Amino acid sequence: MKTGTLAASLAAAGLLTLSACGGGGGSGSPAVTVPSAPTTPTTPAAPAQTPVTFANVGVHDPSVVRVDGTFYIFGSHLAAAKSSDLMNWTKIADGATATNPLFADVTKQLAETFAWAQTSTLWAPDVIRLDDGKYYFYYNACKGDSPRSALGVAVADKVEGPYVDKGIILKSGMWGEAGADGTLYDAVKHPNVVDPQVFRDKDNKLWMIYGSYSGGIFILAMDPATGKPLAGQGYGKHLLGGNHARIEGAYVQYSPESGYYYLFTSFGGLDANGAYNVRVARSRHADGPYVDAKGTDMATVKSDPARPLFDDASIAPHGQKLMGNHQFALAAGETGTAPGYVSPGHNSTYYDPATNKYFIIFHARFPGTGELHEVRTHEMFINEDGWPVVAPFRYVPLDKAAGVPPATVAAADVAGSYKLVNHGKDISAAIKPSQTVTLSADGKLAGALAGTWTHKGNNRIALAVDGTAAVYSGVLSRQYNGNANAFTVTFTAQNADGVSLWGARVGN
Numbered sequence: 001m002k003t004g005t006l007a008a009s010l011a012a013a014g015l016l017t018l019s020a021c022g023g024g025g026g027s028g029s030p031a032v033t034v035p036s037a038p039t040t041p042t043t044p045a046a047p048a049q050t051p052v053t054f055a056n057v058g059v060h061d062p063s064v065v066r067v068d069g070t071f072y073i074f075g076s077h078l079a080a081a082k083s084s085d086l087m088n089w090t091k092i093a094d095g096a097t098a099t100n101p102l103f104a105d106v107t108k109q110l111a112e113t114f115a116w117a118q119t120s121t122l123w124a125p126d127v128i129r130l131d132d133g134k135y136y137f138y139y140n141a142c143k144g145d146s147p148r149s150a151l152g153v154a155v156a157d158k159v160e161g162p163y164v165d166k167g168i169i170l171k172s173g174m175w176g177e178a179g180a181d182g183t184l185y186d187a188v189k190h191p192n193v194v195d196p197q198v199f200r201d202k203d204n205k206l207w208m209i210y211g212s213y214s215g216g217i218f219i220l221a222m223d224p225a226t227g228k229p230l231a232g233q234g235y236g237k238h239l240l241g242g243n244h245a246r247i248e249g250a251y252v253q254y255s256p257e258s259g260y261y262y263l264f265t266s267f268g269g270l271d272a273n274g275a276y277n278v279r280v281a282r283s284r285h286a287d288g289p290y291v292d293a294k295g296t297d298m299a300t301v302k303s304d305p306a307r308p309l310f311d312d313a314s315i316a317p318h319g320q321k322l323m324g325n326h327q328f329a330l331a332a333g334e335t336g337t338a339p340g341y342v343s344p345g346h347n348s349t350y351y352d353p354a355t356n357k358y359f360i361i362f363h364a365r366f367p368g369t370g371e372l373h374e375v376r377t378h379e380m381f382i383n384e385d386g387w388p389v390v391a392p393f394r395y396v397p398l399d400k401a402a403g404v405p406p407a408t409v410a411a412a413d414v415a416g417s418y419k420l421v422n423h424g425k426d427i428s429a430a431i432k433p434s435q436t437v438t439l440s441a442d443g444k445l446a447g448a449l450a451g452t453w454t455h456k457g458n459n460r461i462a463l464a465v466d467g468t469a470a471v472y473s474g475v476l477s478r479q480y481n482g483n484a485n486a487f488t489v490t491f492t493a494q495n496a497d498g499v500s501l502w503g504a505r506v507g508n
Contacts, residue, residue, distance in 0.1 A: 047402040049485050054394075055088035056374045057081045060270075061124035061249065061346040063197065064361050065135075067159045071350070073361060073375060074125050074137070078102060080160075086359060086377040086395055092160060096121045102137070102161040103154070109165045110139065113150045116171060117141035123149075124249065124346060127159065128198045130206075136227040137163045138196040138208070147192030147214045148173025153227050169193075169228055170235070172214070181234030188243045188305070190215045191235050197251050197348070198222060201261070201286035209239070209263075212248035213310075216241025216302060217265065219287050239288045240265065240281070242302035245315050246274075246427075249346035252286065257356065258386045263290045263298070264322075264360075266345035267315060268427045272365050275312075275429045276343035277324030279498070280388055292319050293387065293496040312427040320498040322360075322390050326421045327367050328434045331506035334483035339393070340367050340431065341376070349380070358382070360390055367431055381475040381492065384460050389475055389492040392421070392502035396480035401487040409476035411455035413489055415441040418503040420448065425499050437503065461491050463501065470495035479504070 059081050062073035073089075074080045078100050080093040098105045106122075107114070114120060119141050126138045135156045142149040151170045154163035170180055170193040179185035191211040198208045206222040208229065220229040220236035229236070240263070241247040249266040260282040268275035281290035281298045290298045296318050304314040327340025347362035358380035363373045379391045398407055419434040435448030445451040451465040455476075463472040474493025481488045481504060489505040 049402040049487070050400070051485050052087075052396050052400055052480055052482065055090070057089040057091045058363075058373050059089075059091070059375050060363050060373060061195070062348060062361050062363060062375050063124065063126045063251075064348045064350050065127045065129070065159065066350065067129070072127070072159055073348070074127050075363070076121075076123050076125075078106060078122050078125075081375070085397075086361070089375060102163055104162045104164075109154070110141070110152070113139065113141045113152060113168060116150045116168075117148055118143045124195045126197045129159075130227055131224055133157075135159045135163075136198065137161075138198055140194040140196060140210075142192065142194050142212075143173065146173050147187050147212075149193045151193040151196055151210065155227070166227070170210075179235065187214045189238075191218045193235075195249055195346075198227075199252050199254075199286075202254055202256070205286070207252070207286050208236075209250045209252055211241070211250065213241075213244050213246060216245065216247065217250045217263075221287075237287055238299055239263065239290055240298040240301060241315075243305050244309055245301070245303040246310050246312060247301075247315065251348050253349040253351060253358070253388075254286075255351065255358070255382055255388075256353075257382050260284065260386060261286050261290075262349075262388055263288075264347055264349065265319070266347070267319070267321075268312065268324075268343070268345075269310075270343060270345065272342050272371055273429045274343050275325065275427045276345035277423075277427060278322045278345050278347055278360075278362065278390075279319035280322055281319055282387070292498055293385070294498075316425060316427045318498070320387055320494060320500075321423055321425055322388065322494075322500055323502075324423050324426075324432070325428070325430065326423065326432045326434070326502075328392075328419050328421065328483075328504065330483060331419060334481070334506075336483045338367070339483065342366055342369075342431065343429075344376070358388065359395060360388075379477070379479075381459075381477070383473040383475055383494060384456065384462075385473045385494075385496075387473070387494055389494050389500065390502075391477055391479050391492055392490045392504050393479040393481060396487075398478055398487065400480070401478065405478055405487060407459075407478070409459050409478065409489055412441075414453075414455060414461070414476065414491075414505075415439055416489070416505045417447075418491075418505050420504075421502045422449075423500045423502070425497065439503075461493065463491075463493055468495070468497070470497050472499075472501055474501070 059075035059079045078096045081089040137154045140151040152168040156163040172193040192214040196210040211217040217240040218236040283290045301318040303311045342365040344364035377395045437447035459476045461474045472493035479490045
């Protein structure tokens with residue numbers, strides 16, 4: 001549902017002592033030639049970093065698909081954009097109107113959907129290419145103040161459309177009537193049929209995960225020949241949420257590196273005061289059960305019916321929190337707007353098998369800018385404990401760095417001062433400010449957090465924080481800091497309590 005590095009080249013200061021035999025005046029002694037002082041060696045100046053620029057778009061709830069080297073994102077309100085580099089986006093569609101190029105008059109083609117959901121717009125879709133070579137567009141619409149929704153599929157020969165409707169798959173919110181499972185529809189246990197993602201598992205079996213608030217997140221086995229659910233499943237298998245818990249935007253990513261399926265969801269509300277935050281759970285099977293690091297079956301994570309509607313307190317302790325509201329302070333030598341996100345969420349992800357890189361694509365709002373939202377992409381990594389962690393800054397490939405530093409971050413490169421964001425575990429609209437910590441060469445962690453750190457090789461780092469039993473397992477990388485116009489050493493780490501730390505080096 002759904003807006004230069006301080007690089008000081010220090011020259012070695014050398015003291016040159018010259019001794020010479022002095023000749024006595026005019027005695028005929030040979031003249032002494034004093035050699036000129038040799039040039040003091042200096043460290044070559046670091047190459048100048050070319051500022052990195054971006055072309056941003058506002059596509060809420062972006063779902064990504066890659067076609068012939070181009071990334072496409074599709075979002076709410078029939079918005080879509082494309083990019084060749086995940087940095088510069090061009091919008092290609094927006095608005096559920098008759099002129100939107102994704103459909104030949106969507107207002108007529110999806111008239112039944114709009115009528116059922118009592119709305120004139122569409123919510124978060126998903127697009128996938130199936131075995132017949134065609135593109136399947138999973139659309140949905142919701143009344144908004146109730147889970148009266150419809151979810152269907154349309155098909156096109158090209159990813160940019162035009163799509164032709166193939167009909168509604170599921171409906172919800174039919175008060176006093178039977179739902180898809182044949183029982184009286186009950187919003188606290190049955191799903192709101194929105195926010196679909198259709199994906200293949202490692203064995204090429206097709207699934208659809210979907211749902212928002214209401215009865216939670218569900219999964220259905222799909223027929224790859226029709227792009228619709230296999231018969232006899234009702235609403236499918238319940239995986240997460242219920243009792244109107246504020247959980248939505250489900251997206252599953254399989255990792256061949258870890259052998260896990262990762263279920264990403266957004267907890268909280270999507271607007272600037274809603275405290276959206278991204279969480280993840282994992283399973284060895286596409287259809288679950290999904291658990292967090294403490295082993296909690298996420299199917300048991302739901303709101304307490306004895307508490308007020310949309311209670312967050314009962315769900316906040318669960319899942320691995322990857323990011324929420326935060327803002328990095330400007331360090332010495334940095335300029336521009338202090339970076340940070342407000343209510344980041346409703347993400348999709350992408351794994352590139354050619355490079356073994358993972359990316360998370362989401363929308364975010366920003367401190368002090370209200371409901372303005374834009375798409376952001378960050379690189380992700382799998383930590384030593386087998387959990388995804390998200391890089392602190394938006395994605396810029398390392399080959400754009402001046403001099404192209406090595407991707408490997410050695411232990412000697414880590415020691416220094418950092419601005420650190422502790423994302424915590426709460427669901428709160430408060431913006432978490434960065435704090436200052438120092439990772440010293442002797443393995444000590446000091447400043448806002450105290451403890452120790454260990455370089456574990458292969459760009460892995462562990463941080464043991466005093467007062468916290470669970471060690472943070474993290475990944476080191478060099479990321480582009482736009483406020484300093486430089487690539488800097490960063491770490492992203494997470495512990496078994498589901499808390500994430502982001503650190504960006506600012507000095508020695």
